[in-house]
Amino acid sequence: MKLLNICILLVCLSCSLLPFIRAAATGFNLTLPHQHPDPEAVVADVQRRVNASLSRRLLLSPLQEKDQCQTGNPIDDCWRCDPNWANNRQRLADCGIGFGAGALGGRGGQIYVVTDSSDHDPANPTPGTLRYGVIQNEPLWIVFETNMVIKLKHELIFNSYKTLDGRGANVHITGNGCLTLQYVSHIIIHNIHVHNCKPSGNTNIAASPTHVGYRGRSDGDGISLFGAQKIWIDHCSLAACTDGLIDAIMGSTGITISNNHFSHHNEVMLLGHDDRYVLDTGMQVTIAFNHFGPGLVQRMPRCRRGYIHVVNNDFTAWEMYAIGGSANPTINSQGNRYTAPNDDNSKEVSSELVNSCPFPLFYVTKRVDTDERDWTDWNWRTDGDIMVNGAFFVPSGAGLSAQYAKASSVEPKSVGLIEQITMNAGVFGDPSYAWQSTTNFYYFRQMRLGPSVVGPQAL
Numbered sequence: 001m002k003l004l005n006i007c008i009l010l011v012c013l014s015c016s017l018l019p020f021i022r023a024a025a026t027g028f029n030l031t032l033p034h035q036h037p038d039p040e041a042v043v044a045d046v047q048r049r050v051n052a053s054l055s056r057r058l059l060l061s062p063l064q065e066k067d068q069c070q071t072g073n074p075i076d077d078c079w080r081c082d083p084n085w086a087n088n089r090q091r092l093a094d095c096g097i098g099f100g101a102g103a104l105g106g107r108g109g110q111i112y113v114v115t116d117s118s119d120h121d122p123a124n125p126t127p128g129t130l131r132y133g134v135i136q137n138e139p140l141w142i143v144f145e146t147n148m149v150i151k152l153k154h155e156l157i158f159n160s161y162k163t164l165d166g167r168g169a170n171v172h173i174t175g176n177g178c179l180t181l182q183y184v185s186h187i188i189i190h191n192i193h194v195h196n197c198k199p200s201g202n203t204n205i206a207a208s209p210t211h212v213g214y215r216g217r218s219d220g221d222g223i224s225l226f227g228a229q230k231i232w233i234d235h236c237s238l239a240a241c242t243d244g245l246i247d248a249i250m251g252s253t254g255i256t257i258s259n260n261h262f263s264h265h266n267e268v269m270l271l272g273h274d275d276r277y278v279l280d281t282g283m284q285v286t287i288a289f290n291h292f293g294p295g296l297v298q299r300m301p302r303c304r305r306g307y308i309h310v311v312n313n314d315f316t317a318w319e320m321y322a323i324g325g326s327a328n329p330t331i332n333s334q335g336n337r338y339t340a341p342n343d344d345n346s347k348e349v350s351s352e353l354v355n356s357c358p359f360p361l362f363y364v365t366k367r368v369d370t371d372e373r374d375w376t377d378w379n380w381r382t383d384g385d386i387m388v389n390g391a392f393f394v395p396s397g398a399g400l401s402a403q404y405a406k407a408s409s410v411e412p413k414s415v416g417l418i419e420q421i422t423m424n425a426g427v428f429g430d431p432s433y434a435w436q437s438t439t440n441f442y443y444f445r446q447m448r449l450g451p452s453v454v455g456p457q458a459l
Contacts, residue, residue: 098286100256261426272304
């Protein structure tokens with residue numbers, strides 16, 4: 001009888017795994033919750049929103065520009081023009097773009113005020129602490145009573161439908177584990193510093209008011225997404241963690257990473273768990289309006305499978321590469337500025353161009369552990385990007401599939417307004433990255449550099 005039960009269990013297990021085995025064998029795209037059926041429509045919507053914001057900005061006179069809240073950044077223009085935003089914080093949930101648009105966070109829930117920066121007992125958090133707020137079952141819009149540094153004892157495990165809203169306070173999250181979004185949805189993280197996160201664990205940690213579970217050792221990511229959907233990370237400043245600054249793996253999708261400032265880190269962002277993990281084929285991520293700043297080495301991002309839209313970001317330096325990938329991800333790079341570092345010793349010469357190019361080239365892209373014969377069909381496109389100081393993007397997949405024809409259908413745009421759009425990247429008021437917006441915008445306007453990133457057809 002015992003043997004029969006084991007056999008029945010094995011048959012049931014085989015049947016449950018059969019779709020995954022077939023998917024791996026055929027390359028079939030298993031649909032994840034919140035996976036958009038038409039990623040090109042999402043790309044077009046981002047373009048439309050930036051067009052609209054830049055058009056409104058262009059209608060202003062030079063005198064109006066000086067005092068106007070309109071920046072050309074569709075996310076910021078959505079809420080910052082409201083002088084009463086502090087009393088209407090949840091309006092932010094309407095301002096998302098890209099694949100993470102529609103992330104509700106704690107919209108409709110109560111305002112929870114963090115009054116206590118301590119983290120003494122992760123298994124039984126104290127009311128008033130950040131940990132107590134993020135584990136609650138109901139939607140909560142979490143704000144901070146004052147400036148604070150929250151040094152975590154272990155990873156901070158979120159429950160679904162939560163917003164961390166750091167506007168109006170200077171909030172730093174650091175310490176052990178940092179932010180973990182595992183099998184949750186509808187999370188917004190806004191205007192928070194996350195840095196110096198270290199591995200920790202092998203202890204009990206509360207994940208809800210009624211569940212405390214044993215956790216193994218965490219990697220030391222700044223923000224870790226594990227099977228998470230509808231996630232929006234906006235206007236955060238991230239630096240110097242042990243593993244990744246942001247990692248999204250194990251079927252995470254519906255993600256927007258926008259207006260952030262990244263600095264002083266090796267492996268910045270990992271999207272995708274493993275080359276063989278077929279569910280990550282449904283991963284969809286928008287990376288928009290970010291500043292990839294000083295001290296970065298690689299993975300901005302590093303992608304496995306999925307569809308990654310990299311749009312209107314400012315890459316000001318890297319040591320190894322900016323965008324990497326394996327397992328055939330779709331990379332749609334539009335209207336970014338890639339500025340290679342000044343260290344010629346780090347630049348790699350393209351073997352294909354060595355006879356025709358008299359100066360060294362610094363690769364933006366890297367196909368990781370993949371032979372060229374295997375990646376020539378991959379859908380990697382550069383569309384309206386600006387390459388500075390020898391930066392060089394190696395595209396692939398032209399004309400080889402109907403999917404690629406769709407991805408390449410967006411008209412190329414100039415990035416003449418990239419500084420305007422990314423001028424406030426990172427936490428508001430953070431001196432790490434700030435441009436003189438009015439001066440730069442007026443200069444670009446007078447120079448008539450042509451159409452904007454994903455902006456009006458003529459300035």
